[in-house]
Amino acid sequence: MVTTTAATDTRRRIVARPAAWLVWGAVIFFFLNLLGVVGSVLVSSFGQRWFDTWFPDGYTTKWYGDAWTEFALLQVITVTLQVSLLVVGLSLVIGVPAAYVLARRSFPGKRAIYLLFLLPILMPPITYGIPLATVLYKFGFAGHLSGVVLANLVPSVPFVILTMTPFIEQIDPRIESAARMCGAGMRSVFLRVLAPLLLPGMLASAILVLVRTVGMFELTFLTAGPDSQTLVVALYYSMSAAGIRAQQSVDAMAVMYTAMMLVLLVIALRYVNPTQLVARVKEEPDP
Amino acid sequence: MSVTTRTPTAESAGPPPPARAHWQHRLAERGVDRHLWLLTPALLFVVLLFLYPFFYGLGLSFQPTEGGPFSDYARFFSDAYQRDTIWTTLGLALPAALLNVVASVPIAYRMRGRFRGKRLVTILLVVPITLGTVLTAQGLLNFLGPTGWFNRVLSGLHLTDEPIRLVHNYWGVFFSLVITGFPFAFLLVLSYLSGIDPTLERAAATLGAGWWQRFRMITLPLLMPGLATTFCLTFVLAFSVFPSAVLVGNPAGETRVISIAAYQAAYEQYDYPYASAIAMIMGLIELVVIAVVLFARTRFYTGSTGGKG
Numbered sequence: 367m368v369t370t371t372a373a374t375d376t377r378r379r380i381v382a383r384p385a386a387w388l389v390w391g392a393v394i395f396f397f398l399n400l401l402g403v404v405g406s407v408l409v410s411s412f413g414q415r416w417f418d419t420w421f422p423d424g425y426t427t428k429w430y431g432d433a434w435t436e437f438a439l440l441q442v443i444t445v446t447l448q449v450s451l452l453v454v455g456l457s458l459v460i461g462v463p464a465a466y467v468l469a470r471r472s473f474p475g476k477r478a479i480y481l482l483f484l485l486p487i488l489m490p491p492i493t494y495g496i497p498l499a500t501v502l503y504k505f506g507f508a509g510h511l512s513g514v515v516l517a518n519l520v521p522s523v524p525f526v527i528l529t530m531t532p533f534i535e536q537i538d539p540r541i542e543s544a545a546r547m548c549g550a551g552m553r554s555v556f557l558r559v560l561a562p563l564l565l566p567g568m569l570a571s572a573i574l575v576l577v578r579t580v581g582m583f584e585l586t587f588l589t590a591g592p593d594s595q596t597l598v599v600a601l602y603y604s605m606s607a608a609g610i611r612a613q614q615s616v617d618a619m620a621v622m623y624t625a626m627m628l629v630l631l632v633i634a635l636r637y638v639n640p641t642q643l644v645a646r647v648k649e650e651p652d653p
Numbered sequence: 654m655s656v657t658t659r660t661p662t663a664e665s666a667g668p669p670p671p672a673r674a675h676w677q678h679r680l681a682e683r684g685v686d687r688h689l690w691l692l693t694p695a696l697l698f699v700v701l702l703f704l705y706p707f708f709y710g711l712g713l714s715f716q717p718t719e720g721g722p723f724s725d726y727a728r729f730f731s732d733a734y735q736r737d738t739i740w741t742t743l744g745l746a747l748p749a750a751l752l753n754v755v756a757s758v759p760i761a762y763r764m765r766g767r768f769r770g771k772r773l774v775t776i777l778l779v780v781p782i783t784l785g786t787v788l789t790a791q792g793l794l795n796f797l798g799p800t801g802w803f804n805r806v807l808s809g810l811h812l813t814d815e816p817i818r819l820v821h822n823y824w825g826v827f828f829s830l831v832i833t834g835f836p837f838a839f840l841l842v843l844s845y846l847s848g849i850d851p852t853l854e855r856a857a858a859t860l861g862a863g864w865w866q867r868f869r870m871i872t873l874p875l876l877m878p879g880l881a882t883t884f885c886l887t888f889v890l891a892f893s894v895f896p897s898a899v900l901v902g903n904p905a906g907e908t909r910v911i912s913i914a915a916y917q918a919a920y921e922q923y924d925y926p927y928a929s930a931i932a933m934i935m936g937l938i939e940l941v942v943i944a945v946v947l948f949a950r951t952r953f954y955t956g957s958t959g960g961k962g
Contacts, residue, residue, distance in 0.1 A: 389763045392756065393774070400781060400832065402802050403792030410795055420805060464695030473685050483695070486703050488886075488943075490893025492912040493936040494703065497710025500925050520702050523695060552688070581785040583896055588920075602787050605900055620791045627783050635776060 404624065411617035429618040437600055437619055443626075446596040448511060449586070450579045453518045454572045460519070461526030462568065466560070468527065469534035483524045491521065491584035499588040509591030517585040522575045529574060533567025566637070573634040580630060597623050714930035725930040735931075738911040739938060745823070745898075745910065746891035747942075749830035753838040753891075754884045758876070761843040762868065775843075778836035789829045790900035794820055797828065825901035826908045830891045838887045845879030846872070874953065881950035885943045892939050911935045 411429055413422025433439060468480060486494065498517055499508055507513035537560070545559045561568075586596050595603070601623055604616050680686065717725040729735050764771065781789060797803050797819040804816040819825055849872060857867045895912045902908030915935060919928030 385759075386763060389760050393760060396835065397777060399796070399803070400777075402796040403789060403832065404780075404784075406795035406802060407788070407792045420802070460694045460698050463691035467688060467691045471688060473689060474683060479692070479696070482699055482704075486699070488889060489936060490889050490912075490939065492893045492895055492915060493932050493939070494707060496915055496919050496928050496932040497713070498702065498706040499919070500713065500929065501706040501709050516702060519698065523698055527695065577783055581783055583785060583787055584893065587896075588916075598785060598787050601791070602896055602900070605787070605791055617791070617795070620788055624784060624788060627785075627788075628780075631779065631783050635779075 407617050407620050407624070410614055411621045413614060416614075429612065429614040430622075432612070433615040433618040433622070436615060437604060439597075439600075439619065439622065441593070442595055442597050442600045445511065445594055446580060446626075449514050449518065449594075449596055450576050452511075452515045453522050453579045454575050456515070457519055457522035457526045457575055458568055458572060461523045461571075462530055462564070463556075464523075465527045465530035466534055469531045470539065483527050485524075486520050487524050487528070491582070492588075494520070495585050495588045498585075502589055508589045509594065511594045513589040513591075514586050514594050514596070517589040518579050518582055520585065521582070522579060525575055525578065526571045529571035530564070530567055533564060533570075537563050570638045573630070573637055577627070577630050577634055581627060597626065710929040711933060713926045714933050715926075717926045717930075718924060725927045726934070728927065729931060729934060734909075735914055738909055738914045739934075741908060742892060742894075742910040742912075742935075743938075743942075745826055745830065745894060745908065746888055749827055749834055749891045750838075750884055750888040753831060753834040753887050754842070754880055756835060757839040757842040757883070758880070761839055761846050762872070765843060765846045775840065778839060780836075781832050782836050784833075786829060786833055786894070786896045787900070789832050790897045793825055793829055793832075793897075793901050797825065820901050821903050823902070823907050826894060826898050829897035829901055830894060834887050834890055837890065838883050841883045841886065842876075842879065845876060845883070848879075849875050877953040878950050881946050881953070885946050888942060888946075889939065892935075892942075911938075 409421065410416055412425045412427065414424040414426050416422035464483070468476065468483075495517065498520065499513075502508035502513045502516060507516055541559060541563070542555055545555050550559070580596070581598060582596075583598050583602065587599050587602065590596065590599055597619075601616075601619055604619060677686075714725055715722040717728075720727075764774070795801055799816040799818070803819070804813070807813045807817065819828070853871055853875075854867050857871050862870065893912055894910055895916070898904060898908045898910045898913060902910075904913055911931065912935065915928050915931040918924050918931055
C-alpha cells in the first residue's frame with residue numbers, strides 16, 4: 367500500500383480518508399483567504415465607490431493616475447530600482463569571494479566566521495536595525511540613498527553567501543587545478559573559469575536578493591529619508607496616514623507594488639526552486 | 654645542522670625574518686594562506702555594519718541621558734506600559750509560530766509525495782512571503798473589515814448576526830502573522846520531510862505498523878529537530894512584527910509590541926540610548942526563546958537520515 371506510487375496513493379486517499387479532506391480543506395481555506403486578501407485590494411483599486419456592498423458600484427482606472435501623481439511614484443520606483451540594483455551588485459561582489467573561501471577551504475575559526483555571517487539573518491531586522499540606523503545617522507549616511515543601501519546590505523551579503531555555497535561546492539575543484547597548471551593566476555581563474563560556471567548561481571542569488579530588497583520594510587523604513595523611500599515604505603506611510611488620501615489610491619499603489627513583486631517572482635521562479643526563497647537558512651550550524 | 658639550531662629560537666622569540674617561509678608554510682598546512690584575503694571584504698562589511706553598530710548600541714544603552722549606566726533598563730522594566738510589550742509580543746509571536754509549525758506538519762505530510770499541481774501549490778505559497786507584511790496588512794484591512802468579504806460570507810451563511818471585529822485588534826495581527834508565516838513554515842517543513850528516507854516507513858509498514866504508528870514512531874522523531882529549527886525561524890519572523898502591528902493592530906493598546914516601543918523611543922522621543930536598550934532587551938528575549946528551543950532540540954535524534962535542521 368505504501369509502496370504504490372505517490373500519485374495513485376493521494377488520489378485514493380482523497381476518496382477514502384476524512385483526514386485528507388480535512389487537510390485539503392485547510393489548504394483551500396487558506397488559499398481562499400489569501401485570494402480574498404489580494405483580491406479585495408485589487409477590486410478596490412478599480413472601484414469607484416465601495417461601501418456596504420459585495421462589489422463596487424462601478425469601475426474606473428482613475429485611482430492609478432491619482433496615486434501616480436499624488437505619491438510621486440515615478441521617483442519612488444526609481445529609488446526602489448536604484449537601491450535594489452546597488453544592493454544586488456554590492457552584495458554579490460562582497461559575498462561571492464567569501465562564499466568561495468567558505469565553501470572550499472577549511473581553516474581555524476571557520477565555524478565562528480560562518481556563525482558571524484549567519485547572525486544578521488537570524489536576528490529580526492528591527493533589533494539590529496535601530497543601532498545600525500543610529501550609527502548611520504551619526505556618520506551622515508542615513509536619510510540618503512547610501513544609508514538605505516548600506517542597511518539593506520546587512521541581511522543581503524549573508525544571504526548571498528548562503529545561497530552561493532552549494533553552487534560553489536558543485537564545481538569540481540580539479541577544473542581550477544587544471545587552470546592553475548596551465549598558468550592561470552588567481553585573477554584569471556576567477557574571471558575566466560569560475561565566473562562563467564557560477565553564473566547560474568549568481569543569477570539565482572541576485573534575483574533572491576532583489577526580491578528580498580524590494581520587499582524589505584524594516585531596514586529601509588528606519589534609514590530612509592523623505593527622498594529615499596522605496597515603494598514598500600511609501601506604501602506604509604500612505605497607509606498609516608489613512609483618511610488623508612482616498613482609500614482607493616492607496617489600494618492602487620498597493621496593486622502596483624504587488625505587480626512589481628509578482629513580475630520579480632515570475633522571473634525568480636524561472637531560475638530558482640520555490641523553496642529556495644525561504645529555505646536556504648537550512649545550513650544553520652548545530653548549537 | 655643550522656636548521657636544528659634555528660628552530661628553537663623561532664619558537665621562543667617569535668618568527669625572525671629567515672623563518673618567514675617556514676611559518677607561512679606551517680600556516681598553509683592548517684589552511685591559512687593568501688586565498689583567505691578573499692574573505693576580507695565580507696568580514697570588513699560584517700564588522701563595520703553589523704558588529705560595530707551592535708556594540709555601539711550596546712554601549713549607548715549603558716549611557717542614558719540621565720541616571721546611572723543601568724537606568725534605562727530600570728526605566729523599561731519599572732514602567733508597566735513598556736514592560737507589558739514583552740508579554741504582548743510573546744503572546745502574539747509564540748502562538749502564531751506554534752500554529753504555523755503545527756498546522757504545517759499534517760499538510761506537508763500529506764503533500765510530500767509527487768502529485769499533479771505540487772509546483773503550483775508551492776508557487777502560490779511563496780506569494781504571501783514575497784508580498785510581505787505591509788501589503789498583507791492592507792489586504793486584511795479590506796478583507797476582514799466590518800464590510801469586507803469575510804464578514805459578508807459569515808453573515809450570508811447566518812453564522813453571525815453582527816460583523817465580527819477582526820482588524821485593529823489582536824486577531825488582525827495574528828492573521829497577518831499566519832498569512833506570511835504559515836507558507837514559510839510549510840515550505841521548510843516540506844523540505845525537511847522530503848529529506849527523510851521513505852524506505853524507513855516502508856520497513857515499518859512491512860512489520861505491520863499502521864499509518865499513525867509509522868508517523869508517531871518514525872517520521873515525527875526524525876522530523877523533530879527540523880521542526881525546532883522551523884519554529885525558531887518562524888518565531889524570529891513573528892517576533893519582529895512591526896508594520897502589521899501598527900496597521901492592522903491597535904498600536905496604542907492590545908498589540909503594542911516591543912518593536913513599536915523601540916521605534917517610538919528612537920524616532921518619536923529621539924532617545925537613542927533608551928531605544929538601544931529596548932532593542933537589546935528585544936534581542937535578548939528572542940535569543941532566550943531560541944536557546945530554549947535549540948536546547949530542547951539537542952535532546953532529539955539528529956542522525957544522517959534527513960529531516961534534521
